[in-house]
Amino acid sequence: MADSKLFSLSEAIDRFVPNGSSIALGTAQETLIPFAAGHEIMRQRKRNLTLLGPISDILFDQMIGAGCVSRIRAAWVGNVITGSGYNFRRAVEGGRVEVEDHSNLTMSMALRAAAMGVPFMPARTALGSSLYETNGSLMEMQCPFTGETLTAVRAIQPDLAIIHVQRADEYGNAHCWGNLGITREACLAARDVIITAEEIVEPEVIESDPNRVVTPGFRVTAVAHAPWGAHPSPVPGYYNRDHQSFLDYREAGNTEEAFMTWLATWIDGVEDVGGYRELVGEERLDELAIERPAPTAPADYGY
Amino acid sequence: MADSKLFSLSEAIDRFVPNGSSIALGTAQETLIPFAAGHEIMRQRKRNLTLLGPISDILFDQMIGAGCVSRIRAAWVGNVITGSGYNFRRAVEGGRVEVEDHSNLTMSMALRAAAMGVPFMPARTALGSSLYETNGSLMEMQCPFTGETLTAVRAIQPDLAIIHVQRADEYGNAHCWGNLGITREACLAARDVIITAEEIVEPEVIESDPNRVVTPGFRVTAVAHAPWGAHPSPVPGYYNRDHQSFLDYREAGNTEEAFMTWLATWIDGVEDVGGYRELVGEERLDELAIERPAPTAPADYGY
């Protein structure tokens, strides 16, 4: 059997996220956002990172505020239910962060191109838009067969994809369910994949349903156990979205000072995701619990 | 709620498979081959069909032998465990069937291009091969970013995709598991989708696991109940591969005369998949049953 890939989250981030890395995260968009991993990256003050994603729901803004980020290649950075991300806004307006402006479609095609091992993907979006002015990964092209004008999207191969899943085994085999966003493409495109999981389970659990496996285990670099590791975003089967945290964050990001207080409290003020959970408080977490379970009808893989 | 899309298999084929249609089938390759649907097409003597697929395990050969087919766009046509398909061979050598020679990769990209709504997909395969001489859907191109030489694969939009699945509801929502081959692309690319299913179940069963749904129900045209509808190919969770049928078929296809006897017996000699099951015989089918069930670990979609 292969060697275990199980690490503590802090060790996984320390070993596999060098300064200057390009990282795809938040790939499922509003669900399964790897907040615990992002927070550990902030705690370790990684530097000059490039963040890749479709829409990003406050995690990118937090990592920018912590000074970890020099470049963003994404479709949307902000706070989904309140609007702007103020650290992002200040960093861009202050010229401290470079942005490549994607749409959800161009970002998914950039990662799919890398996942397919080809240098670009053709698309029909963004023609006539200003995205061409602020995204060097887009180029107009003619279809070799029909002559139609298309948008060629250049492949983006992340150094890392960091994803949060429901359950994984210690060898990197993981089950992920719900809306997948661009998670599959990101994992297949990335050189290394780091998985944080609500639960670490026996390999038999994962092997019982190979169609639910998010990416082949042999491509995964590290697995870390991070219960509530996607809070305040929702995890299908585990907990609901903590809307209040997103609402509170609007104030936290509002000014540089306010954010420094937030950073000192929620990141540097706790040791790990366990400390974070305590700070959120059991009562608050209990309110997010799944109250109406809805298990799947079984499928059979026997012979 | 939407209207029911449930039809008898014979009515579904009669209504939705006009002569001259282009049809993707056998998209999971060796598993879940829609034999019952293919046999009904033969029974109704549909004409001038174009068959699309990756590798095809004897079904294409049978449909060619029945005179239903004028064109093949596929990567491989034969009998996987014995080799050549003799009806295919005779038809091509006699100039009665036109062939566009694909590889599994070029066929999957041709369908994915249509599924993505773009006129082509770039690939790195087949450069320097003779596929270019017998496949007008391939063209050399340069990457607009890197200048690398690539194979552009032209989109193929089938009139129909016909797939066999484990279970479906009457509205076209279906669960399919196992190796998927190019099934997802074929369904998303096709104008119409016909589904044959081992079981017709309540919508709640399908809705309990939306990640296992093979294609969105609103894109499906018809659903037909066809137990053992993939025999002699295997169906995960339902029955194993009937190797003897594939071995027997080698002789059946060997000469035109032999095939006419096979056709009279297995297609025209039975009324439907029910009659086919009787002809195969209960004892033989029992031997194919799943002896070692292996149910999946449940996932939860509650809130």
Add this chain to the structure above:
Amino acid sequence: MHETEYTLAQLMVAAAAREIEDGDVVFVGMRLPLLGFQLAKNTHAPDAVGVYELGIVRHSAAPEPILTMGDLPNLYRAQWLADTADLMGLLQQGYVDVSFIGGAQVDRYGNLNTTYVGDRPDDVTRLPGSGGACDLASLANRHIIIMVHEKRRFVPEVDYTTSPGYGDGGDWRRRVGLPRGGPAAVITTRGLLRFEEESKEMYLATVHPGVTVDEVLENTGWDLKVADDVQTTPEPTADELSLIERFDPDGFWTGGP
């Protein structure tokens, strides 16, 4: 702003719902459209299909109120949970009938800006960006724009085209290679605007109850065309209001102005 028995947001949600036809495949966006789709589903468009960029396709309505499309009730008993790319394929193929997007700036041809306001690179305000908006504006058969109607937002020409409308008018979309679509309506805090058949220039179609045409013109940054017979935007019915309140019980999106 309004002194009636419904809020402006509720009026706009009802107007958005009316843009959806039964059987439509709707690419549902954030905020008010999220409610507009649910309202249409529960009134005149029971067979509409909702597509959400995260990778969700729904035929039934979510069983509980949701604040955002990623809330778990919106995944429960979905028709399909898949990859964003799969849904982008539906969009590029032309299967999406209508979509909704909001913005910070719009111009007379319906071009929308949600990225940079001001002069790049130095004197600019940075906004969140496209998300899926550029894709929806490029590829849906029609799209609906939701706007706060202010002079600084209704400008002769947007500073940045995040989501293409009709460019500089006429057959611009065909010329740049967009396969179809364009904005069908702009639902604002003051009225509802549409686009001329040939020129593709925006014009005022209806004003909301209590709003005058002059008020709209004063709050538009160019010489806005006005329909010959400007009507009043229909008020939400009692049934519509009770449904909207069911979907947004705390008035998070549709509470008072």
Add this chain to the structure above:
Amino acid sequence: MHETEYTLAQLMVAAAAREIEDGDVVFVGMRLPLLGFQLAKNTHAPDAVGVYELGIVRHSAAPEPILTMGDLPNLYRAQWLADTADLMGLLQQGYVDVSFIGGAQVDRYGNLNTTYVGDRPDDVTRLPGSGGACDLASLANRHIIIMVHEKRRFVPEVDYTTSPGYGDGGDWRRRVGLPRGGPAAVITTRGLLRFEEESKEMYLATVHPGVTVDEVLENTGWDLKVADDVQTTPEPTADELSLIERFDPDGFWTGGP
């Protein structure tokens, strides 16, 4: 053909297994390679990963003998069941270390034909076609060819290049744009052949027990080069034979000649 305590097919399976290194990602083909991979997994390459074009990735060996890659035991407890396109992505990215393909015709540069034998369009024999063979020959880091060694099959130039080898030799692959790879060995019914470093021309490396070099030359359609020190292909060990018999208990693939 052979009068020993093992069959020729068993010898070839053992030779195929030896081409797999531990940790390799192996794109497993039909017939003998199916057994070669299982043999390697159970001997010197326990950490090899098997990839099957149908959409299967396996780390553990199948729990029961299988006749073909689509047999349900080959799906049971797979590491991943996915789309063919996903695996083609692994292949195009360069993650596949080694693959195996068979053919009807091969030439001195390892170009393989499994599509048309004879002169198109009139005087031809039609074979099944590429399947995934063209992709594996184009994109795996190396591929192994399995052949019946007959003069009519070992031709100076193939009638149709289904699966590119080294074209006309030298740096042909780079010239036509193939990103990597090429045949590393040809395992035949008479011996094992490899390719010269520079010219990429095929040469005889080992002959199977009981086969002479002359016999190989007589059955090759061109003036085949021969290694200075032609060795004898190692016979399968008793352990290897018992494993092969476990994977192919009825001798379907490895029964007598």
